[in-house]
Amino acid sequence: MSRRHKSEHHEEHADESWLIPYADLLTLLLALFIVLYAMNSVDSKKFEDMSRAFNVALDSGVGVLDNTSVVSNGEDLDRDDKNQTKPEDATTDAKRNELMKQEQQELEDLKKQIDKYIQTNGLTTQLDTKLNQSQLMITISDNALFPSGSSTVKPEARILAKAIANMLQPYSDYEIVVSGHTDNEPISTAEFQSNWDLSSSRAIRFMDVLLLNKNLNPKLFSAIGYGEYRPVDTNDTALGRSKNRRVEVSIIRKFMDATKAQEIPATPKA
Structure with a gap:
C-alpha cells in the first residue's frame, strides 16, 4: 500500500526537461532579433564587433539580456563614426577652402x-x-555685337572680344x-x-573671335544657343526684348560652396 502511494505521488510531477531546449531557443531568437535590429544601420566594422560579442555571449553561457553592452557598444560606435573627423579629411577640407579663397580672389580681380x-x-x-x-558672367547686348538678324561680328565688337x-x-x-x-x-x-x-550661331561666332588668342585653351570653351527661352526681361516691350537679345560669356567656378547661395552684386554703373 505504501509503495503504491509513493508511485502515484511521483507521477504527479510532469517531465520538465523540455524547458531547457525551449529556453535556449528563445534566447537564440532574441539574440537574432537584436542582431538584425543592429544590422539595420551597421557598417562592416560594427558588424564584426557585434558578431564577436554575440559569439562570446553564446560560448560563455551569459544571457543575452545580461550582456547589454552588445547594444550599447553599437550605439557608441555609431556616434563615434559620426563625430570622428579623420586627419586626411581635415587636410582635404583645409586645402579646398584655401583653393576656394584663391579662386574667389581671382574672379574678383578679373571682374x-x-x-x-x-x-x-x-x-x-x-x-x-x-x-x-x-x-563670373559677362553680359553683352546683341546690338553691340551683331547687325540685326545676323551673326556676323561687328568690327568694333571684334575689338571688344579680343580685349x-x-x-x-x-x-x-x-x-x-x-x-x-x-x-x-x-x-x-x-x-x-x-x-x-540665330542664338547658336552668334555664340559660336563670338567664341571664334575670343579663340583668336592662342594662349586660351579651346578644350575649355563651349558655345550654346538658348533661343528665346531664357529671357531676363519681358518680351512685351521693345526695351525688354532688347535686354533679352544678348551674348553671355561665363567663367565657371571650379569650386562651388552650396552653403552660400547669395549672389555677389555687380559693380554699380556710373
Missing part, C-alpha cells in the same frame, strides 16, 4: 578689370558683369561657356530657320 574696361570705354549700357557662387580674351588669358584654366539669347520674335531666313539657329 574689376572688366568693369574698368567697361567704364573707360563708355560701354556701361552695353556690357554688364555679375559674380555669383557658380560663375576680353586678353583679360581671360591669365585665367586660362577656367572653363568658359559662351551662350546666345534672342527675344521671342520669330525669325525665318535663308540663313536662320529659327531663333535657335
Whole structure:
C-alpha cells in the first residue's frame, strides 16, 4: 500500500526537461532579433564587433539580456563614426577652402578689370558683369555685337572680344561657356530657320573671335544657343526684348560652396 502511494505521488510531477531546449531557443531568437535590429544601420566594422560579442555571449553561457553592452557598444560606435573627423579629411577640407579663397580672389580681380574696361570705354549700357557662387558672367547686348538678324561680328565688337580674351588669358584654366539669347520674335531666313539657329550661331561666332588668342585653351570653351527661352526681361516691350537679345560669356567656378547661395552684386554703373 505504501509503495503504491509513493508511485502515484511521483507521477504527479510532469517531465520538465523540455524547458531547457525551449529556453535556449528563445534566447537564440532574441539574440537574432537584436542582431538584425543592429544590422539595420551597421557598417562592416560594427558588424564584426557585434558578431564577436554575440559569439562570446553564446560560448560563455551569459544571457543575452545580461550582456547589454552588445547594444550599447553599437550605439557608441555609431556616434563615434559620426563625430570622428579623420586627419586626411581635415587636410582635404583645409586645402579646398584655401583653393576656394584663391579662386574667389581671382574672379574678383578679373571682374574689376572688366568693369574698368567697361567704364573707360563708355560701354556701361552695353556690357554688364555679375559674380555669383557658380560663375563670373559677362553680359553683352546683341546690338553691340551683331547687325540685326545676323551673326556676323561687328568690327568694333571684334575689338571688344579680343580685349576680353586678353583679360581671360591669365585665367586660362577656367572653363568658359559662351551662350546666345534672342527675344521671342520669330525669325525665318535663308540663313536662320529659327531663333535657335540665330542664338547658336552668334555664340559660336563670338567664341571664334575670343579663340583668336592662342594662349586660351579651346578644350575649355563651349558655345550654346538658348533661343528665346531664357529671357531676363519681358518680351512685351521693345526695351525688354532688347535686354533679352544678348551674348553671355561665363567663367565657371571650379569650386562651388552650396552653403552660400547669395549672389555677389555687380559693380554699380556710373
